[in-house]
Amino acid sequence: MRCPVCGEESLSPLADLDASNWLVARFKRPGLLESRPSFAALHARVCRSCGALLPFLDQKQRDELAEEWDTLIPVAPDPKPETPPSPESPS
Numbered sequence: 001m002r003c004p005v006c007g008e009e010s011l012s013p014l015a016d017l018d019a020s021n022w023l024v025a026r027f028k029r030p031g032l033l034e035s036r037p038s039f040a041a042l043h044a045r046v047c048r049s050c051g052a053l054l055p056f057l058d059q060k061q062r063d064e065l066a067e068e069w070d071t072l073i074p075v076a077p078d079p080k081p082e083t084p085p086s087p088e089s090p091s
């Protein structure tokens with residue numbers, strides 16, 4: 001499996017993340033009182049070349065994510081490309 005950071009074919013087998021260090025992705029819901037969909041990455045692979053640590057959901061979480069996919073709302077606006085400075089602005 002290829003590392004998405006350095007591109008080397010050097011990812012480890014799947015390992016368990018320590019239960020106190022699970023990474024949880026939380027999305028928004030339209031209403032404030034609605035429970036937020038959240039998905040914990042319980043596993044990780046490590047790149048032998050660059051040391052990148054890549055978290056992965058397990059199959060149950062992936063199934064739940066697939067069910068919620070069309071209802072997920074980003075927690076922040078998508079980043080916009082930087083606008084170039086206008087000619088009249090001081091440099």
Ligand SMILES: [Zn+2]
Nearest residue numbers: 003006047050
């Ligand atoms: Zn790497």
